[in-house]
Each structure stands twice: as C-alpha cells, then as structure tokens.
Amino acid sequence: xxxxxxxxxxxxxxxxxxxxxxxxxxxxxxxxxxxxxxxxxxxxxxxxxxxxxxxxxxxxxxxxxxxxxxxxxxxxxxxxxxxxxxxxxxxxxxxxxxxxxxxxxxxxxxxxxxxxxxxxxxxxxxxxxxxxxxxxxxxxxxxxxxxxxxxxxxxxxxxxxxxxxxxxxxxxxxxxxxxxxxxxxxxxxxxxxxxxxxxxxxxxxxxxxxxxxxxxxxxxxxxxxxxxxxxxxxxxxxxxx
Amino acid sequence: xxxxxxxxxxxxxxxxxxxxxxxxxxxxxxxxxxxxxxxxxxxxxxxxxxxxxxxxxxxxxxxxxxxxxxxxxxxxxxxxxxxxxxxxxxxxxxxxxxxxxxxxxxxxxxxxxxxxxxxxxxxxxxxxxxxxxxxxxxxxxxxxxxxxxxxxxxxxxxxxxxxxxxxxxxxxxxxxxxxxxxxxxxxxxxxxxxxxxxxxxxxxxxxxxxxxxxxxxxxxxxxxxxxxxxxxxxxxxxxxx
Numbered sequence: 001x002x003x004x005x006x007x008x009x010x011x012x013x014x015x016x017x018x019x020x021x022x023x024x025x026x027x028x029x030x031x032x033x034x035x036x037x038x039x040x041x042x043x044x045x046x047x048x049x050x051x052x053x054x055x056x057x058x059x060x061x062x063x064x065x066x067x068x069x070x071x072x073x074x075x076x077x078x079x080x081x082x083x084x085x086x087x088x089x090x091x092x093x094x095x096x097x098x099x100x101x102x103x104x105x106x107x108x109x110x111x112x113x114x115x116x117x118x119x120x121x122x123x124x125x126x127x128x129x130x131x132x133x134x135x136x137x138x139x140x141x142x143x144x145x146x147x148x149x150x151x152x153x154x155x156x157x158x159x160x161x162x163x164x165x166x167x168x169x170x171x172x173x174x175x176x177x178x179x180x181x182x183x184x185x186x187x188x189x190x191x192x193x194x195x196x197x198x199x200x201x202x203x204x205x206x207x208x209x210x211x212x213x214x215x216x217x218x219x220x221x222x223x224x225x226x227x228x229x230x231x232x233x234x235x236x237x238x239x240x241x
Numbered sequence: 242x243x244x245x246x247x248x249x250x251x252x253x254x255x256x257x258x259x260x261x262x263x264x265x266x267x268x269x270x271x272x273x274x275x276x277x278x279x280x281x282x283x284x285x286x287x288x289x290x291x292x293x294x295x296x297x298x299x300x301x302x303x304x305x306x307x308x309x310x311x312x313x314x315x316x317x318x319x320x321x322x323x324x325x326x327x328x329x330x331x332x333x334x335x336x337x338x339x340x341x342x343x344x345x346x347x348x349x350x351x352x353x354x355x356x357x358x359x360x361x362x363x364x365x366x367x368x369x370x371x372x373x374x375x376x377x378x379x380x381x382x383x384x385x386x387x388x389x390x391x392x393x394x395x396x397x398x399x400x401x402x403x404x405x406x407x408x409x410x411x412x413x414x415x416x417x418x419x420x421x422x423x424x425x426x427x428x429x430x431x432x433x434x435x436x437x438x439x440x441x442x443x444x445x446x447x448x449x450x451x452x453x454x455x456x457x458x459x460x461x462x463x464x465x466x467x468x469x470x471x472x473x474x475x476x477x478x479x480x481x482x
Contacts, residue, residue, distance in 0.1 A: 119364070122428075122432065122433075123360070123364055123428070123432050148441055151441075152441050165461070167457070168454075168457075168458075170443065170446075172441045172443030172446055173443070173446055173450060173451065173454045174454070175441050176429070176441055176446065176451055176454075177426075177451065177454045177455050177458060179425070179429070179441075180422065180425035180426040180428075180429050180451065180455065181418075181421065181422045181425055181455070182425070183425040183428060183429060184420070184421035184422055184423070184424040184425025184426070184428065185418075185421040185425070187363075187364070187421075187424060187425065187428060188417070188420070188421050188424060191363065191364050192363075200389055200392075200393050200412075200413045200416050200417055200420075202411065202413030202414070205411075205413055205414055205417065209414060210414065210417055210418065210421065213409075213414045213415070213417075213418045214418050214421065214422070216408070216409075216462070217409075217418060217458070217459060217462035217463055218458060218462065219462075220406070220461070220462035220463075221457070221458035221459065221460075221461035221462030221463075222458055222461075222462075
C-alpha cells in the first residue's frame, strides 16, 4: 500500500556505519561464544570470559547482549535462520526427489555443524536430570516446524506425481520416516561419533558414507526410480532454479 | 573344568526363602523407583520418598540399596539385561532378515518402554548443560555393545548369504544405517511423541505405524527379496528355534 510513499528517514552515513559496525561486532561475539559453548559447556561460559577471549571489556559486551541468555538466544536464532534458508533454497529444485536429497543434506550438515544446538532443539532435557533449562527449551521450535512443513510438502508432491512406490501413500508417514532416518544418523554422529565401539567394526566410515548409504536405501526403498545422484558442487545454499 | 565337583554348600531352606524374599523386595523397590524416576525426574526422587511410596521405613530400604545411585545402577543393569536377553533370543531365528526385524522390534520396544534409560545410554548429557551426571553416564555401555555386535553379525550373515542387494557390501555401513533408522524413530517418539507439530500433519499415526514403515522401506531398499512379514505373535523373547 505504502510502496509509493517516499522513504521518510534515510539513514545518515554515520548511522549506516554504526549499523554495520554493530553487525560486525555482534557477529564476532556470537562466533566466539558459540565455539566456547561447544568446547566448555553452557554453564562454564560467562559473558566475562567471552569478553576476555575477544579482548573486550565486560561492559562493552553488555552494550550488545544484556545477558548470557540473550546471547544464546541470538546465536540460536541466527543458526536456525541459516538452516531454514538452506532448506528453502532447496525448494527451488523442481524435481521433488532431488529436493528431498538436498534438504536432507542441508539438515544433516547443519546438525553436525551445530551439535549442541541440535541436541537442545531436538532432545528436550532428560527426565532424570534436574530440569534446569537454557532459554531455547522454553520456546517451541517454529523454524523446525517450517522445515518439517517443507519436507512434508515435498513428499506429498512426489507421491502425487507418482514417484513413490504405490504402498507409500501417506505423506506424513513417509516424511516422518525420512526425518527419523536422518535424525538417527545425525544423533549417532553427534553423541557417539568419536566412540570407536559405536562405529561397529569399521572406524574408517565417515559421516558422509553413512549419509549416502541412508540416502541410497531410502531412495531404493521409497521410489519407483532411483533418485538423482548427489551433485557435490550443488549442495545446500547453492540450489539452482 | 569344575563341573563334576560336588556342590559344597547346599543352601538351607531358610536361606532359600530369604534369597527369594530379597529378590521380591528389591524387584518391587526397583519397579516403584523406575516409575517415580520417569514421572518426577531423577533429582526429585529420594530413597526416602521411594520408601514412603511402598510403605517401608527408610532404614528398611537402605538394607537393600546403599544409595540412590546404587538403586539406579541396579535398575539400569536389570533393564539392559532384559534388552540383551530379547536380542539374544532373536539370534535363534535362522533367517537373518527375520532376525533383523525381530531384533529391531525388541530394541524399539525396549527404547519406548524405558525412555529415560534410553536417553541416558544413547545421548550423553548436553554440552550446554552442567555436566552433572547420573551413574550410568560414567560407565560405558557393554550390553549395548553386545547388542550391536549381534546386529553386525546378522547383517554380515545376510550379506554372505546373498540376501542383500549387491551394492550393500559393507556390514558396518548397513548395520549403522539400520541402527540409525530405528534410533531415529525411537528418539522422535521419546522426545516429541506428544508434540502435535512434530507428528507432521497426522497425529493419528502410531509408533507401530512408524516402525513398520521403516521396516518396509529398509527391507525394500536393502534386500533382494522383501523380508518376511512380522508375525505379531512371535515377538522378542518368544523367538522360535
């Protein structure tokens, strides 16, 4: 409606510069904090320690984040937006089978890249642990819901186009199975990826090997014709029109 | 070696009775405690509360379990032994495909029946949480290793017998994928089974539906011929010769 209205408040050059600086600094704080949380655990990391790590005064950090919870929320939000952007980029692929493979890859890459975030979002705190929760656990996961919605729509399209074997008629069931499979591969990588006993007699096997085996068996089992091969140059964000 | 040696100390009738009573009482304490841990969380439950729930004096409970940690250890051990017995019972099935299905079913049933134990064993505490661990987290999971070993041997046998499609040659990779798939289905059931949004547009779908879909797609994808149908009367412990 207001598209023709003149922009009333053009930011000044110094405002733009401040804005850019702010984005740079908060980005830097988040990157360092994310690494520290992963390495030392949520409880052990304080804003003061993060400040020291990037050679800031604690007061300077408080200009950008009021509390550790605030900082974690910002990191979580940013990481989730990244996942969703990757998944929505896959939606541009016209072939639903290919789209499913690329979505799964985006999700898997995101999961192993953000193991703590992944666990926090996907595995609520243990009933046997004191229910001492970090901020994310209180909010639902709307972005995850959106990602699941995209998965569901893609499966439905594939079924409607007759790409799935006849016995797989229910998109919910198929989507849930695809999600469970990839979730399982990610979870085992995150929680036991370094435990030799859990690698079942072959410690040489990589996460990529496991991802591709799951992709193979799912496409062999679900589809009438095998899904297109994964193009290594065409992953995630770089989805083509 | 010593099998022919005479039994030197035949227990007296009263010793046998005391032994039986002890087993009954510890079993009862463990059953009540397991329910309370699941319902109220590990931290909230004390030996004193458990004693009250079964109308014992705290002193009486301490005769059987020195501490809450001791009690949890005993529960964990008992539950794991049950899983392993179920899985080893499956080993008696001569058809490796059928054996895989029954093992998966035993594992899945055990997982959803003991959700907290399952999480504790399969998902180490979050890096973002204070690493305040319950006893199990410090010990490795030898029984789980044994179960995985049985899975691996079964897959290897199936591959050697030519039951798998040619491209699936590596038993580690196949076993890991089977494990990941069923792990994912169990995990999603345990952690989000009650969240409607996570049921992807169809809250009517049961855990059994999801288990069977995974079983279908895995046998369609991995095997040359579909695996035998699951016989509802022949599950887990009741494996036939």
